[in-house]
Amino acid sequence: MRQQDAIIQTLKAKGLRVTPQRFAVYANLLDRCDHPTAEQVLSDLNQEAPTSSQSTVYTSLQALCEVGLVREVLLEEGVCRYDANVLPHHHFCCRCCGRIEDIAWEDLQGVSIDRVRSGLQVESYEVTLRGCCEQCQSANS
Amino acid sequence: MRQQDAIIQTLKAKGLRVTPQRFAVYANLLDRCDHPTAEQVLSDLNQEAPTSSQSTVYTSLQALCEVGLVREVLLEEGVCRYDANVLPHHHFCCRCCGRIEDIAWEDLQGVSIDRVRSGLQVESYEVTLRGCCEQCQSANS
DNA sequence: CTTTGTGCAAACGATTTGCAGGATG
DNA sequence: CATCCTGCAAATCGTTTGCACAAAG
Numbered sequence: 001m002r003q004q005d006a007i008i009q010t011l012k013a014k015g016l017r018v019t020p021q022r023f024a025v026y027a028n029l030l031d032r033c034d035h036p037t038a039e040q041v042l043s044d045l046n047q048e049a050p051t052s053s054q055s056t057v058y059t060s061l062q063a064l065c066e067v068g069l070v071r072e073v074l075l076e077e078g079v080c081r082y083d084a085n086v087l088p089h090h091h092f093c094c095r096c097c098g099r100i101e102d103i104a105w106e107d108l109q110g111v112s113i114d115r116v117r118s119g120l121q122v123e124s125y126e127v128t129l130r131g132c133c134e135q136c137q138s139a140n141s
Numbered sequence: 142m143r144q145q146d147a148i149i150q151t152l153k154a155k156g157l158r159v160t161p162q163r164f165a166v167y168a169n170l171l172d173r174c175d176h177p178t179a180e181q182v183l184s185d186l187n188q189e190a191p192t193s194s195q196s197t198v199y200t201s202l203q204a205l206c207e208v209g210l211v212r213e214v215l216l217e218e219g220v221c222r223y224d225a226n227v228l229p230h231h232h233f234c235c236r237c238c239g240r241i242e243d244i245a246w247e248d249l250q251g252v253s254i255d256r257v258r259s260g261l262q263v264e265s266y267e268v269t270l271r272g273c274c275e276q277c278q279s280a281n282s
Numbered sequence: 283c284t285t286t287g288t289g290c291a292a293a294c295g296a297t298t299t300g301c302a303g304g305a306t307g
Numbered sequence: 308c309a310t311c312c313t314g315c316a317a318a319t320c321g322t323t324t325g326c327a328c329a330a331a332g
Binding site: 017019021022052053054056060078 | 313316
Binding site: 072074075076077078080092095101103107108113116119120121122123125126128129130131132133137 | 213215216218219221233249254257258260261262264266268269271272273275
């Protein structure tokens, strides 16, 4: 219950009205460790009973992105995934199963951004690793 | 003219039939320093006279990707961009104008991949820088 | 001649939009 | 009670597909 209050406070603090649908979208995203698409969130919420419409999920995700509570992740063709982990981190993308895992910032040190071509004002960066995840490795052998 | 022969040889070497349309798509991509979408390539080719249909451009790009002459670049929502530079390199993505620039591999050294969580088999990686490009910086001031 | 590529139009899937009614602060 | 959000359905955008014809090796 305290968890829920925290979510409500967070939404309010960002100037977003707290509606059941918006709450549900954000809570769902916080709850997952993967990076779901809008459609996955939608069907997840409506699993047992219909709670949100398609367009509401889309607008909610957009609103959450705008205030910085959620970020878009673009690692795959055709779909846009969402991530409630907005702390800077990297991604690992499995070539076999498509799974996307977060890589903690500290686990990948040593990028020297200051060396980049002058003229470009770099505000942030992230590393995308591609390869084969543990599950797929054992499945393949 | 030698340039054109080189393209033809490259396509043949990859086992692709050399058709005027496919040639044009690949030549166009090699010619540009940006990372056009399929639609941009299409309209570019048909600028003066119609040379290729929509579906042909899409299938050509797909064929070129499959043989490794072109790579997909996913840095923006909704569209898939293409890049004829298949040497490993990084990308800079301007937040203001959306421009995407290649960053040479050597310009960004020091990522220590071996330190990443064990279990993950990393085959490749790339860094995405985000910020403000030179043109936008001067435009904003 | 066999195989592969092209072009058209229709199909598709993800996302967006217009608008009327409903809930929130 | 003014504003913002929701839900529906239709619209849109990028991309894919089916199929008949044409071109390449």
